[in-house]
Amino acid sequence: MPEPSRPARAHTRRTVLKSTAVTAAGTAFLPAVARAEPTALSRGTIAPGESAEITLSVNGRDRVVAVEPRVTLLDALRERLGLTGTKKGCDRGECGACTVLVDGERVKSCLTLAVMRQGSDITTVEGLADGDRLHPVQEAFIRHDAFQCGACTSGQVMSAVACIREGHAGTEAEIREWMSGNLCRCACYQNIVAAVADAAREVRR
Template structure:
């Protein structure tokens, strides 16, 4: 299924290498022009050609101030994974259907793949990498281990971030309630029974 105009795909430099070299973490300013390559190939519709197509954005990720100049098309998920090297959040469907990219933005669980990074000026983002307290796991991380709540592990970071949202929202009154309020996270290994138990365990711990 085509998800990108072809012109945006070709670049001599791999995207991951390119963006990694043009981003700064911890308050410094990034100066790279991330959109130069795709635009030179003329993919922009007429209305956009004159306009500014990248934007500088400052946000806090796992307690650290981050400033980056991003192509306006960059999702929060791609900012995390490709620009900041935080590859815990996963790209499953990239369409808001699987929940593998779930992170907290200003305390609320959201789909990172449907969030444009450019919209996050001043936001506070928490990812799976931001949960550990020193060398101690978050109680829900520990619960996933205790309950053996994963097989391949691909959906697990999203499950845990969504579970934290579920716990904070107070939707842990019963296994049925947890199942309903965790339904935005798919697990193709089928670990739902144990995922539900893990959220129950963390709810008791609180």
């Protein structure tokens, strides 16, 4: 059915900035606006099809990207920044393939808009390893054969990093519950649980 373009017009500066007001503190977002000509975002209205230039801090690097306000963090990462390690499985927060870390917390990047994440530290699967040295979770996933096709793997790995950090990897049953937001259709669950438990031991050491 035809949809009026009302949702796009409804984005005002206030709604766009709401989530960043507390955390942005001028670090990434404000200079970008201040130095530029008035943008759609700074004028307070964004017509359909207009983009705003924003800065996202991804894997420790500031990345400037022009996005419409309706662009999800997932599509900003994949389609604008070329970070295709983060996968789109359902685009409605059901499968977990797009899980990234935002300020250390696991977030389904299809359920958050890019403009809401200015000023946050975003970590994707590409930014997890320390140079050539893989993160203990990545190592454990290889060791335990915790993937087959790999479509869910980026999300599983990011979710596992957070799961361990949250203190939800104490027992196998706990891991099963706290990793159940990430679907694996190949169903490597048993190996994922083993990998998370193993990596949790290593991280704690």
